[in-house]
Ligand SMILES: Nc1ncnc2c1ncn2[C@@H]1O[C@H](COP(=O)(O)OP(=O)(O)O)[C@@H](O)[C@H]1O
């Protein structure tokens with residue numbers, strides 16, 4: 001990866017932008033998030049990892065209330081959020097979300113994907129929305145694909161359009177849910193490069209990923225989740241070299257083994 | 264009894280316009296009602312879902328003929344006497360609303376969850392999300408079965424003859440009563456229905472094939 005973000009300690013963090021206090025979530029009887037406490041500073045970059053089914057997706061989906069939590073408090077930039085909150089859309093539009101499966105709108109071109117929400121949610125005039133969309137498609141290194149439909153793009157290109165679509169809303173927070181897991185290996189780095197550049201720009205980021213190289217490079221803190229709990233939180237240096245919890249050590253052993261096998 | 268003349272044939276053929284007009288009105292009424300039913304069926308409010316499901320079950324579980332009878336006689340109970348045209352248009356529209364609603368509910372639900380989630384996470388509210396993201400994808404899926412139902416509806420208008428609305432089938436009955444040439448007359452009527460419906464069915468099949476290919 002060519003780009004490098006300044007290591008954690010080198011960039012200033014702002015006030016608290018996300019606060020989760022004693023958050024519990026259930027799917028029926030199934031206790032999927034257990035007493036989650038997490039506070040994220042403006043400009044902070046967090047990587048969340050953990051075994052499949054540990055609740056990573058659920059946690060970040062609670063932040064923009066794609067999933068409802070049942071107990072505890074989630075405060076986004078000063079507003080306590082819950083699913084019945086009137087004006088939840090006003091919170092959501094400040095939080096970009098990138099999905100494992102891209103979820104681009106198939107009936108719209110890359111450019112139109114990027115223009116839809118700014119025009120319909122923020123009421124930005126078409127010409128301005130288009131100018132912004134083109135600028136941001138350039139920022140994710142695919143200005144030449146603007147008029148293609150998602151189906152005509154490679155996975156890596158689609159994911160970069162998806163990132164651009166979120167960035168066009170000029171969000172305060174970006175959430176990533178395993179953004180490279182569905183990609184062919186040769187396309188992973190083009191997406192990670194864009195994410196590293198985004199981190200350098202000072203964006204507040206929460207990334208669910210098992211790309212440990214990315215975590216080392218940009219994360220201020222790495223969170224390890226297991227069975228719905230936050231088991232360990234540490235700066236990457238300590239997280240990778242001296243994990244405190246037995247479950248973290250076991251997980252890192254498996255993940256690093258798998259990644260050396262793959263590369 | 265009299266001989267079957269060219270005037271009779273023309274009378275029958277001209278009655279086609281009432282068949283087509285009734286089909287059109289019922290289809291438009293059904294499209295509006297069906298859109299509401301489909302939205303109600305996919306609503307986040309449980310009560311709305313239950314009521315709309317009941318509506319669909321009622322109309323899918325009873326014969327169209329009974330629905331037309333009821334549309335003709337029930338308004339009379341409330342002192343509103345309806346002519347056969349109004350009753351037929353009303354009955355067929357309610358009927359079409361249930362069937363189109365069910366077809367379109369299915370089409371809406373086939374749009375992947377991720378599309379809803381992406382649109383929601385961008386801050387889109389219900390209506391822009393429906394109109395700009397979900398509907399354009401659902402409509403593609405819905406076109407073949409919708410046209411398939413339109414064909415059923417056109418053929419279904421023949422039942423309006425029973426409540427006295429003079430469309431193609433009723434016109435043929437009238438001429439047959441006077442001339443008693445059932446084979447010629449009803450063969451002609453069948454041919455006319457076929458000429459109207461067959462191209463629609465063929466179009467629907469072609470669209471379906473295209474979608475299948477696109478899905479691969
Ligand atoms: N809609 C749902 N209904 C019931 N259980 C769910 C639902 N979504 C996720 N789960 C369960 O919740 C757990 C956590 O899921 P998830 O947050 O997706 O985990 P992760 O992202 O860490 O793999 C899993 O056991 C999953 O099966």
Ligand SMILES: [Mg+2]
Nearest residue numbers: 056057058178
């Ligand atoms: Mg997940």
